[in-house]
Amino acid sequence: MEEQRNSMSKSREQAEGESSPSSSSSSSHPCPICLSPTPQLQESYLDRCFHKFCYKCIVQWTKVVASRHSEAPSSLFCPFCKTENFSIIHGYDGSSFERHYVSQIFSDSVFFTEAHRYRLQCYYTEPGILSDAFDIKRFWKSRKYLQSNPWLYSWLKREIQALMQEEDVDVVVHHMLGTIESSLRRDDQKLKAPELKAPEERQREFKMLLHDAARPFLTGRTDRFVDEAELFLASGLNLEAYDNVYRQRFDQKNPRIDSLEEPTNDGAVILQSLFVFDEDQDGAE
């Protein structure tokens, strides 16, 4: 086994012309994902091929692979040699170690609940599912935003956790919360000024500010996030009531979207195609 591994890595080095002198001893091989030397506490190995990665790097990659499937996969192909692996060995201290099964990377993380998963799925569907449920125009026109929404913090936290797939997002949440609130409070002060801004102008400004604040963290999903945030604010509902409306709409379009017990292979894709047909009906409602 040991010999086989050595010959494999040798042939790879020859084939790719990699002859870096520093990586001759196996212990100094950098992590193939970040290319940096792995800190000892982070060292982790795949259970079949024994290739070494930083724990952080390989878990991140596992999540990326998992996000492509609607169900969490039970195995992971080594990024380096493509061997199928089932768990990550981590935290070896000479006598004991931790073992994380690939199938549990998602499910055993305490923070990533079913609600997070449903929110993340929302971002894989076409927008507009709730556009006729809440009156966004009226929200701006009648200055409903002046009432602060006490559930905004919890909504933001869950949303950002779902999107970033990270538990500790407090700094980001406070940053967004501050942006939203200062933007709305600024409007509050302007209320006393003789000239009021048009609701459209105010809406545009709000969206732009939030977009700029969110972009570094949410990148490609920023536009949708800003729309979702506006929608939640316009709803004036608490988390539970909001989810109820949202899920109801989801179930109308696709009865299986949030029942994870049932295997839905391409839930999001089916949903998108159904949208096209349901569009007219919605408008008539």
Next chain:
Amino acid sequence: MQTSRARLFKEYKEVQREKGADPDIQLVCDDSNIFKWTALIKGPSETPFEGGVFQLAFAIPEQYPLQPPQVRFLTKIFHPNVHFKTGEICLDILKNAWSPAWTLQSVCRAIIALMAHPEPDSPLNCDSGNLLRSGDVRGYQSMARMYTRLAAMPKKG
């Protein structure tokens, strides 16, 4: 984004250190943007691309290396898996078979391998793919060689 920057910097240092180790590939990072790279690759020998030098453009996403770089040919090339107008490349490792263990350097090697071993069954350039699929290897080679001469070789004075 910090991770991608750190990793690209590692690759940059490796490229500087290994300069000339692979005479077929010359990778250059944009002066002001580490997410933009270009590469010059030599057409593999015993192919219609032999003697040509092809320029590639890399655009690297902020999620790199969890997501693959976007690569396209800047030099015109007649090859079944390269779009003739846009230079887009159809290669599994740049799409769903991507692994974060690939580097920009190894992606270049994969592209050189693709030049030598076209896959006419998933063509982006249908004319080129059809020639190969209908068994007209000579026709494919002469077209590919002509474009190599026209676009990938220095003009003779």
